[in-house]
Amino acid sequence: MATQTPFFTSINRLYPHVRPILPRLIMGLLSALMASVVALAIPQVLRVLINDSLKPGGSGQAVWISAGIVLLLGIAEAGLVALRRQFVINPATTVETRMRVSLYDHLQDLAVAFHDRWGSGQLLSRAMTDLNFLRRWMAFGAIMLVVTTLTVLIGVVVMFAMSWQLALIFLAAAVPIMIYGFRFRTRYSKVARRSQDQAGDLATTVEESVHGIRVLKAFGRSREALENFNEQAEELRQTEIDKAKHLATFSLMVTLLPELALGAGLVVGVLLAADGQLSIGALVAFFATAAVIAAPVEVCGMLLAMALTAKTAIDRHFEVMDAVNTITSPEEPRSPADLKGALSFRHATFAFDDAPDKPILKDITLDIRPGETMALVGITGSGKSALLQLVPRLFDVTAGSVEIDGVDVREFDVAGLRSAVAVAFEDTTLFSNSVRDNVLLGVADTVPPERREEILAEALDTAQAHFAYSLPEGLDTLIGEEGLSLSGGQRQRIALARAVAADPTVLVLDDPLSALDVNTEELVETRLREVLADTTTLVVAHRPSTVALADRVALLQDGRITAVGTHTELLAENSHYRYVIASLDPEPRDLDSELSALEAEEVSP
Structure with a gap:
């Protein structure tokens, strides 16, 4: 009461x-x-x-x-x-x-x-x-x-x-x-x-x-x-x-x-x-x-x-x-313009406010080079999603720091930081609006209409979301509350296209391709490498195929980074890594993609 x-x-x-x-x-x-x-x-x-x-x-x-x-x-x-x-x-x-x-x-x-x-x-x-x-x-x-x-x-x-x-x-x-x-x-x-x-x-x-x-x-x-x-x-x-x-x-x-x-x-x-x-x-x-x-x-x-x-x-x-916003900009914020994308965690520790004595992440130290794709793996509950949410300051570290180009993210203007860091989550959230408006959500209104259309087309192509053109009203189709009128794979591809369209310096992905089949995921990863060649990417991976496509892999165990290296190196040297890889989800079947392939075969002579 x-x-x-x-x-x-x-x-x-x-x-x-x-x-x-x-x-x-x-x-x-x-x-x-x-x-x-x-x-x-x-x-x-x-x-x-x-x-x-x-x-x-x-x-x-x-x-x-x-x-x-x-x-x-x-x-x-x-x-x-x-x-x-x-x-x-x-x-x-x-x-x-x-x-x-x-x-x-x-x-x-x-x-x-x-x-x-x-x-x-x-x-x-x-x-x-x-x-x-x-x-x-x-x-x-x-x-x-x-x-x-x-x-x-x-x-x-x-x-x-x-x-x-x-x-x-x-x-x-x-x-x-x-x-x-x-x-x-x-x-x-x-x-x-x-x-x-x-x-x-x-x-x-x-x-x-x-x-x-x-x-x-x-x-x-x-x-x-x-x-x-x-x-x-x-x-x-x-x-x-x-x-x-x-x-x-x-x-x-x-x-x-x-x-x-x-x-x-x-x-x-x-x-x-x-x-x-x-x-x-x-x-x-x-x-x-x-x-x-x-x-x-x-x-x-x-x-x-x-x-x-x-x-x-x-x-x-x-x-x-009266609720106080704990994520605020400093009085004299640094500008996030012209960032190269070197992402670093410096002894980062994080605990929720209601359990300060039970940290989720403990003394995390990790460096991701500009333009590098780093996969983050670990068993369920190891703190992977929590680590990702520290980058755009959805949460703040309890101790230590998260840095971009050597600057603590808390020194940036919050809005500016989030324009430089794009996110795509496994549990996608879409809005009751058109496909166009959902994808262009992170694109500034000052961008000319012609350029917005180019960004839209490139983002959809990168995310292999070509199905959007076949919707009843094309890209102007209203996709319904939270995108429930679309399948899981379609929602994930729209959400990924939204992250790509924002043209971020740092891209944070919380296993956003889990509903895609291996072939579609590989196409998406290939296009991501081309379009976001200069973008630093940190991706939580729940599937071996995602891990294999990363430049390096970081192993998270009990809230700590215990190993960093290539997929091949960690397989050879780390027993816990082999256990995690063996326990990752099997490759799912994307029925949407299979149906599209069958339709294409029927149409082709």
Whole structure:
């Protein structure tokens, strides 16, 4: 459970975002307040009408004048309500959009370690549901809560002016409401936070199930996934019921007690009027005023619940915004321009933040020459992928350094470093966009269109991704969310083409060719050597064919580099290396390539 912060402490955090639109919000508040004042003026017209015009000998014309005044006041009230909406809706949506963009920008900037800890559904609910609620609260809830409070206060003052005895009876009902209100605020805040967190967890489950639908179907686990989802949904339902019970109890009090007070006041008022201490007009006006403020009193529970939910949404929003990015550029960064690509690890040690005493990598020292292809091999869990992620600073070393051309990568501007280092991972991630946009993701927008097309064609050729031209709309074909409309081999080739198109100085490959057959892999490697002859490449290899194509091989064992040499040298000299090579994955069959070959044979004469 997150730490509960004071209500106004949380609300005050919105001020920097609200400050630019504060004048319009104040105008909307004043419009709503004037509408309430106009509504309170109508009972006073009735009081005058009854006391002066409806007595024997009164003027009939006064009735029509009073009716006209009431009509004008009603029109004025409706106009002021419409004016309030005009003042607040547009600026509130502007604040919502800016906060959402700011959140997304911050998420892009945060380190990978942050995203490893947070479920995507939690972030999605904060970016969408919470900010949508904040916009509605700013445009309606906050303003109406203030207006409701002022309306009740003004109404009570008017009621005291007409009859202090009846006003005291009405006011007595407020005491238990205020006492219970403090308890309601504490209880509702906790259950509201639990509800929003559970909704985020549920969103995470939905997203994971949709993305992993093929796995669930293939293993026949759809029923188990449904049961798990049903448990989470039921838990959220129970929490929502708890919220409704708290709100219903509070609403019962704020509705029942004032009604009981009015009933008692009616008896006392009749007695006062019979005794001559209160005029009939004042009695009618008193209860008309009570009717006007009854509606605000009844909705104050809902408005208070909105305020508490908004407070929770603010807390959840700033939980993310307060997260500190640990991967930052120095104050005076070095420029990564004109790098030759000499990649070095100098006594590099790395451990995750939650296990600093259990380093994944230990005292790594390794030199890769410019333009050289270095294969990294080791058994599962030896730290290969972790080592690769240190180069583009997806993680930072705990001790030691990673250097390019003798310069610590932490001295470069982060964006500049990542433009010089391209990556391709085994678990490829593609975006719901065209093949063209996915491949050209790392190419600067300033590159002329003609040159972009040349880069695109060369990258696809290098990655042996010619299948892209045969898609329904060619390179403009939308490949679907995470590229799931493509096969594994096709996704890997698109991801590799994306890395090649970035024209990096250093290329980091985490076994991106695992889904390709040997022939296709060899073609890709050959083209890589031609196109990226001056590019330093560090590749994690899980297959003997990949190892054999590298210039040199580094053996990673228990988080340490234990041997470096050519494939032939290590086979002859290192028993652990021979064990690793023997345990590497067998060559897979790329059914896509086999099908393409069969089709080519059928077409050829």
